[in-house]
Amino acid sequence: MSDGAGVVIVGAGECGARAALSLRESGYPHPVTLIGDEVHLPYERPPLSKQLLLAEATSSPPPVLTDIMLAERGIRHIGEALVEAIDPAGRQVILSDGRALPYEKLLLTTGATPRRLPNAPASRRIRYLRTMDDALELRPWIRAGTHIAVLGGGFIGLEVAASARSRGAEVTVIESQERILKRGVPEAIAEMVETLHRRNGVVVRCGVTVLRIEADDRRVEISLSDSAGISADVLVVGIGAQPRTELALQAGLAVDNGIAVNDRLETSAANIYAAGDCCSFPHPLYGERRLRLEAWRNAQDQGILAAANLAGGASRYAAVPYFWSDQFDHTLQIAGLVDEGRTVVRRDLGDGAFILFHLDGEQRLVAVSGIGQGNRIAKDMKLSEMLIAKRITPSIHALTTAPSLKSLLPRA
Incomplete structure (x- = not known):
């Protein structure tokens, strides 16, 4: 050097x-x-x-x-x-x-x-998740016989909920918005994720806000705006970053x-x-x-x-935004910006999997969102990401009926 x-x-x-x-x-x-x-x-x-939360033994x-x-x-x-x-x-x-x-x-x-919860008491039973140490400290709580409360129905909160429930913990998700995944996820996909969580035993409570939190060496007590309360072993806060x-x-x-x-x-x-x-x-x-x-x-x-x-280059950043999340045995993926779309077109992929095409006012493809078991949507999402990058304006008929999305890409 x-x-x-x-x-x-x-x-x-x-x-x-x-x-x-x-x-x-x-x-x-x-x-x-x-x-x-x-x-x-x-x-x-x-x-x-x-x-890391699902591992049977301590891991990194x-x-x-x-x-x-x-x-x-x-x-x-x-x-x-x-x-x-x-x-x-x-x-x-x-x-x-x-x-x-x-x-x-x-x-x-x-x-x-992580965005901190205002006016929350200092307690080891109120946790945030950002680092490896955060995960290792949270992991002992993720087991059968405990009640995990999760504040925030976004990606992180729901991933923690799915992991905790998969290990046998009782789980309650608290979301102040009228639905989970309000930010950047279409309602149809959010509904499927919520159904998946409820089917797996997660209690999902939307449209309620936290009025007060009290914590001692044994429990966390959470008072909510609907006059109901939650008593949990630990509260995981996932309200953004x-x-x-x-x-x-x-x-x-x-x-x-x-x-x-x-x-x-x-x-x-x-x-x-x-x-x-x-x-x-x-x-x-x-x-x-x-x-x-x-x-x-x-x-x-x-x-x-x-x-x-x-190193001396002058490259411009233009990569298509891409997000993904694992929810139990399903994968959720989003390419592009959903809120840029005005028209939504659905393509069913079988076995309950589907993707949504989001088109702007000029019918340009600006985003694609999808959900399905395992890798069911992976190929179509990858091709869709390429369509977005190339600023394609496909016909609605082609999006729903084309045997392969690859046929919509311009030929070299």
């Missing part, structure tokens, strides 16, 4: 780790430093609410980077470290222990943090629902980039609408693109 300050990456999650790997895979010759606040090496987060999620990979690629990893400040003029970051690390270019992949923008604000960077970047993932300060859950960016498929995505695919894709631009 050549000398020089090189690239410093603040945030050692999926996005930061993928950026570090991509820099080396592209032949970047200068130092690469990856700084994380956890003791663990970078790991995959999707298993935290699924496989798959690593993104290992000690061997770090050594072989010459990536410096600094764990259990907090970056307290960025000095854009001096091109350095300041750690909480007083160390100053110089950089030629800086990438912020600081991620997001907030981007970690503290460092960006301290450094004077522009912030707009996350660290504001352009289509090359550049911030408002020279030589500083941001990617993943912490940043908002304009998307060319949706009229440069500014988005912030909390998704594994986005973190991976933006980490790879940021690496290319840190």
Whole structure:
């Protein structure tokens, strides 16, 4: 490796780790430093609410980077470290222990943090799920004979509910909206997910708000707006996440629902980039609408693109937004932005599986959502994602009757 300050990456999650790997895979010759606040090496987060809670024995999620990979690629990893400040003029970051690390270019992949429940008592029986340690601390509660209350009917809350119920726990989901998965998931799919949960013994209570929470060493008592109450062994709170923008604000960077970047993932300060859950960016498929995505695919894709631009490239980010969730034996997938669609067309795939095509006012395909057992919808969702990326305006008849969606793709 050549000398020089090189690239410093603040945030050692999926996005930061993928950026570090991509820099080396592209032949970047200068130092690469990856700084994380956890003791663990970078790991995959999707298993935290699924496989890690379901495992019969203590286990860890798959690593993104290992000690061997770090050594072989010459990536410096600094764990259990907090970056307290960025000095854009001096091109350095300041750690909480007083160390100053110089950089030629800086990438912020600081991620997001769970939204905290206001006025909740401090108790080990009120849990949040974001890190491996969070999952390992929650896991002993996920067993037969316990009652798990889940506040929030979004992806994370429902994944925890499904995992807990699969291990025999009694589960109640509390959602203040009139239905679960209100944000970005079509009602038809949300209804199927709710039916799936109820069929598996999960109690789902929508349209109720929490009035008061009390907790002691034995129970959590939750008072609700419908005059009913819930007594549980533990309360898992999943009410959304907030981007970690503290460092960006301290450094004077522009912030707009996350660290504001352009289509090359550049911030408002020279030589500083941001990617993943912490940043908002304009998307060319949706009229440069500014988005912030909390998704594994986005973190991976933006980490790879940021690496290319840190190494001197000028690539623009235009990947189709993609989300997925496992709910018992079903998989839910969404490609694109559902709320951009005005017309919805359904394609049935058999065995109860289906996908919904979302078309805008000009009949362009802007999103596809689907649900089915196992990998039942995987092929059609992948082809649909390609159709969205190519800005296809298919006929409704073709969407519902074509033997294969591949036939709708333009020929090379």
